[in-house]
Amino acid sequence: MYPRWLWPLSAIPGVVWLLLLFLLPLYVVVGVAFGSVDPVLLQPIPAWNPADWNTSWISHVLDQLLPGNVFWDVAVRTCEYVGLSLAGCILIGYPVAYFVARHASRTKSMLLILLVLPFWISYLMRMLAWINLLSPGGYGLRFLSATGISSVLFHLGVISDPSNYLGGQSFTVILGLIYGYIPYFILPLYASLDRIDRSHLEAARDLGASPFRAFWHVTVPLSKTGLLGGAVLITLPMFGDYYTPNIVSGAPTTSMIGNQIDLYFHGGPQPTIGAAITILLSAFLMVLMLYYIRTIHRASREIPA
Amino acid sequence: MSQTLARRPARESEFGYTRRLRGWFGNQWGKPRFLVLVTWGYIVWSIVPVLIAIQFSFNNSRSLSIWHGFTLKWYTSTDPNIDSVFHSAELRGALEQSMKLAGLDVLIATPIGVLLALGLARWRGRGSGASNFLMLFPLVTPEIVAGVSLLLLFSQLLTFVPFGTVAQLLGHVTFSISYVVVIVRGRLFSIGPSYEEAAADLGAAPATRLTRVLLPLLLPAIVASAAIVFAISIDDFVISQWLSNGANSTTVPMEIYDATRATPQPSTDGIATVIMVITLLSVVAGVLVYRFFTRGESGRGSAVDDVAGFGI
Numbered sequence: 345m346y347p348r349w350l351w352p353l354s355a356i357p358g359v360v361w362l363l364l365l366f367l368l369p370l371y372v373v374v375g376v377a378f379g380s381v382d383p384v385l386l387q388p389i390p391a392w393n394p395a396d397w398n399t400s401w402i403s404h405v406l407d408q409l410l411p412g413n414v415f416w417d418v419a420v421r422t423c424e425y426v427g428l429s430l431a432g433c434i435l436i437g438y439p440v441a442y443f444v445a446r447h448a449s450r451t452k453s454m455l456l457i458l459l460v461l462p463f464w465i466s467y468l469m470r471m472l473a474w475i476n477l478l479s480p481g482g483y484g485l486r487f488l489s490a491t492g493i494s495s496v497l498f499h500l501g502v503i504s505d506p507s508n509y510l511g512g513q514s515f516t517v518i519l520g521l522i523y524g525y526i527p528y529f530i531l532p533l534y535a536s537l538d539r540i541d542r543s544h545l546e547a548a549r550d551l552g553a554s555p556f557r558a559f560w561h562v563t564v565p566l567s568k569t570g571l572l573g574g575a576v577l578i579t580l581p582m583f584g585d586y587y588t589p590n591i592v593s594g595a596p597t598t599s600m601i602g603n604q605i606d607l608y609f610h611g612g613p614q615p616t617i618g619a620a621i622t623i624l625l626s627a628f629l630m631v632l633m634l635y636y637i638r639t640i641h642r643a644s645r646e647i648p649a
Numbered sequence: 650m651s652q653t654l655a656r657r658p659a660r661e662s663e664f665g666y667t668r669r670l671r672g673w674f675g676n677q678w679g680k681p682r683f684l685v686l687v688t689w690g691y692i693v694w695s696i697v698p699v700l701i702a703i704q705f706s707f708n709n710s711r712s713l714s715i716w717h718g719f720t721l722k723w724y725t726s727t728d729p730n731i732d733s734v735f736h737s738a739e740l741r742g743a744l745e746q747s748m749k750l751a752g753l754d755v756l757i758a759t760p761i762g763v764l765l766a767l768g769l770a771r772w773r774g775r776g777s778g779a780s781n782f783l784m785l786f787p788l789v790t791p792e793i794v795a796g797v798s799l800l801l802l803f804s805q806l807l808t809f810v811p812f813g814t815v816a817q818l819l820g821h822v823t824f825s826i827s828y829v830v831v832i833v834r835g836r837l838f839s840i841g842p843s844y845e846e847a848a849a850d851l852g853a854a855p856a857t858r859l860t861r862v863l864l865p866l867l868l869p870a871i872v873a874s875a876a877i878v879f880a881i882s883i884d885d886f887v888i889s890q891w892l893s894n895g896a897n898s899t900t901v902p903m904e905i906y907d908a909t910r911a912t913p914q915p916s917t918d919g920i921a922t923v924i925m926v927i928t929l930l931s932v933v934a935g936v937l938v939y940r941f942f943t944r945g946e947s948g949r950g951s952a953v954d955d956v957a958g959f960g961i
C-alpha cells in the first residue's frame with residue numbers, strides 16, 4: 345500500500361539516535377571499566393578494543409564485594425532496602441489496587457485520578473515533603489510522637505532515636521523508597537486486576553471455594569503479570585537510587601550501591617571504579633530488564649493489529 | 650443482601666465476633682470495609698505530605714515545620730534577603746532551565762518518536778526486531794546507569810558536546826523517545842489499517858493517506874505523548890544532574906535536591922509548587938485535548954485508563 349522503503353526510512357532517525365546516545369554510551373562505560381587509569385592525572389583511559397581489556401578494575405570491585413569487604417555491606421544493605429520496600433509496596437499496594445479495580449464503582453474515576461496524581465508531582469518534591477514533616481517540630485514528627493508510634497518504633501528497635509528521623513535511619517530510607525515508588529507499582533497492578541473477568545470468580549464460588557480460596561487460586565494467579573510487572577518496574581530504579589537515601593538520611597550508614605557510584609563520580613577521582621560498579625550492577629539487573637521487556641513486547645503483540 | 654449471604658447455615662456455629670471479623674476481611678460480597686480503610690488511608694498518606702509542603706511555601710517565617718501565618722513573599726518578594734521564586738536569580742534560573750529543557754525535549758523527541766513508532770509498527774524487514782528491542786531498553790534502564798553512560802560518553806568520546814544544556818537535552822530526548830513510541834504505537838494498533846485501506850480504495854495517494862487519514866487519527870496519541878514527555882522531562886533529576894556543568898544548568902529538581910542537603914526554605918517548597926502546577930496544567934491540557942480528539946470513539950476506556958494501562 346505504501347512504498348516498501350517508507351517505514352524503514354521513518355524508523356531511521358530514532359534508531360540512529362538510540363544507537364548513538366543509548367547503545368554507544370553503554371559501550372563507553374564498558375570501555376572505561378575495562379580500561380586503565382592515567383597514573384599522573386588519574387583520568388580514565390578507556391580501552392575500546394576488547395583485545396586490550398584490562399580486567400583488574402572489575403576484579404578489584406568483585407573482590408570488595410566479598411563478605412567482609414567494603415562493598416559487601418553496601419550490596420547487602422541495598423538488597424535489604426529494596427526487598428523491604430518491595431514488600432511494603434505489595435502489602436499496601438495490592439489491597440489498594442484490588443479495591444479500586446473490584447469494588448469502587450461510583451468513586452472509581454476519582455480514585456484513579458488520585459492514584460495517578462503522584463505521577464505528576466516531582467519525585468524530589470515528594471521527598472522534600474517528608475523533610476518538612478520529619479524535621480524538628482514538623483507535623484509528621486509531632487503526629488508520630490503524639491500517637492505513640494515513635495516510642496513503639498523505638499522500643500522495637502526500628503529507629504535508634506525517636507526524635508531524629510532524618511539522621512541516618514534505615515526506617516526513613518525505606519519509608520521514602522516506598523513513598524516514592526509505590527504509585528508506579530499500583531498502576532500496572534490495577535490494570536491487570538481490572539482486566540480479570542468477574543465470572544471466573546463467580547464460578548469458583550459456585551463450585552464451593554471459600555472467598556479466600558477463590559482469591560488465592562483465581563485472582564492472584566490472574567493478576568500475576570501486573571504484580572510481577574509492577575514489582576520489576578519499581579525494583580530496577582530502586583537498585584539505582586542514590587538520591588532518596590541522600591535526601592532523607594545523608595549518612596554513610598544508609599548508603600546504597602547507587603550512592604557508591606555517585607561518590608566515585610562526584611566525590612572522588614575514580615570514575616573507573618564507578619564504571620566497573622555500574623557494569624556489575626547492570627549485569628545483575630539484566631535478568632529483570634529482559635523479563636520486563638518481554639512482557640511489554642508480548643502485551644504489544646496481543647493488541648489485535 | 651450482604652446480610653443474607655453472610656449468614657449461611659455452615660457459619661452459624663461460629664462466635665459472633667469471629668464472624669464479624671470474617672465479614673471485615675473475607676466477605677467478598679459485602680462492603681469491604683478493610684479495603685476501603687487501606688485505600689483511603691493510602692490516598693491520604695500519598696497526598697497530604699505534598700499539601701503540607703505547599704502550605705509551608707506560604708509560611709510567614711523561614712520555618713518549614715511551624716506555621717506563622719500566610720504570606721506570598723517566598724514567591725514574589727524583591728527583598729534581596731529573601732530568595733523568592735520569581736526574583737532570586739538562582740531559583741528563576743532553575744525554573745527557566747527546567748522549562749527550556751522540557752519544551753525542547755517535547756519538540757525533538759515527539760517527532761522522532763512518532764516516526765519511530767510508525768516504522769517499528771509497520772517495518773517487517775531485517776533489523777526490525779533488533780530495533781524494537783533497542784527502543785524498549787531505555788524504559789527499563791536504571792537512571793543512574795543512563796547518567797553514568799552519557800557522562801562518560803561526553804567526557805571520553807564525544808568531547809565536542811558541552812556539558813550543560815546541550816548534553817542535558819540530548820540525554821532527556823534519548824529517554825523520552827521510547828515513551829512516545831509506546832504510546833503512539835498503542836494507538837496505531839488500536840486504529841488498525843482499515844481507514845487507510847478505505848482511503849486507498851477511494852483513490853487517495855500515499856501522501857494524502859498519511860496527512861489526511863493517518864495523522865489526524867494519531868493526533869490524540871501525539872498530544873498525549875507530548876504531555877507525558879513534558880512531565881517526564883520536568884520531573885527528571887538524575888540525567889540533568891549528571892550532565893550539568895554547575896550553576897548555569899541547574900534545574901528545579903536539582904535545586905530541590907541541593908536545598909534538602911543544606912537547609913530547605915519555604916521558597917524551596919515554593920519552586921516545587923510552581924513546577925507541580927505547571928506539570929499538572931500540562932497534563933490536564935493533554936487529557937482535555939485527547940478527549941476532544943477521541944470524542945465519539947467507542948470501545949477503549951478513558952484517557953486515565955490508557956495512562957493506567959500504559960507500560961504493561
